């Protein structure tokens with residue numbers, strides 16, 4: 581070996597990749613831990629590092645660097661040696677805020693233990709996580725929804741006369757129920773129903789209580805059970821059956837003539853995947869979802885139709901496609917912004 585020989589590719593190029601990888605983990609843990617210890621609640625008011633060190637019984641130098649990192653991340657600000665939340669933290673990281681995202685951060689943290697165990701996961705046949713995860717994840721989805729997607733969806737739907745005139749609405753796979761709760765607020769005469777797994781509906785009930793809403797909860801599995809009624813509007817958002825021909829047929833059967841089927845759904849159409857897409861697809865394969873027939877690509881399930889085939893299938897069933905809107909919100913617990921669409925279809929025959 582020639583002691584003077586240097587590598588043909590600069591080590592900096594390689595270090596850049598590793599640094600990008602490890603920095604994210606450190607930053608995420610600083611934010612998560614600061615949130616969990618209640619730092620962002622305390623920093624509604626200005627505090628010095630010494631006060632915070634005493635209050636949390638954390639070594640002065642350690643909390644100093646946590647605070648300085650949060651300043652660099654522009655989550656808090658420093659004035660004359662005192663630290664205080666920036667508005668972004670008061671909104672999203674303070675547990676007193678309506679828009680706080682604690683469950684989302686928990687949901688981002690959960691799969692990290694699988695990522696840390698990737699080597700075992702590669703060889704293990706064990707189920708990683710399954711449908712029981714819905715009970716938890718819908719709470720994160722509720723936090724996501726209220727910071728923009730819920731309002732955007734309601735604003736789209738409220739313009740349709742068919743919605744204004746509707747008396748009954750079913751939110752299939754409604755989860756937290758915020759869409760049904762919102763539709764009922766826009767149209768108080770509406771009788772709104774949420775269909776979901778029984779264990780998930782226990783969580784839905786808590787959201788109904790929080791928003792003082794009297795929506796009706798229907799327990800069941802939409803692959804096996806009847807949708808229990810005929811409805812003027814059927815709404816579906818990120819429902820695992822939202823690309824499935826059998827579920828579309830079930831919806832058609834349960835919809836009144838001239839009624840609307842509104843389907844918010846992710847349809848993968850990209851041919852060139854970026855790193856985020858690839859990581860999301862890989863993480864999706866840590867899940868099992870036996871009851872829902874999970875597919876190989878994120879948010880896809882066996883027997884899913886492609887976007888074009890799904891639309892054609894709706895038309896063949898007797899729907900007219902009134903409109904299709906792109907709706908590209910960041911969906912934190914499911915990865916990065918997806919190519920989501922809201923399909924508004926009317927039963928015409």
Ligand SMILES: C[S@@+](CC[C@H](N)C(=O)[O-])C[C@H]1O[C@@H](n2cnc3c(N)ncnc32)[C@H](O)[C@@H]1O
Pocket residue numbers: 714715718721722725752753754755756775776777780800801802803816817818819820871872
């Ligand atoms: C990704 S979450 C979407 C929740 C909510 N609609 C939203 O957009 O925020 C999917 C929902 O569908 C429900 N779900 C999944 N498979 C189901 C099935 N086979 N029968 C009934 N509900 C199901 C889940 O429990 C969960 O509430």
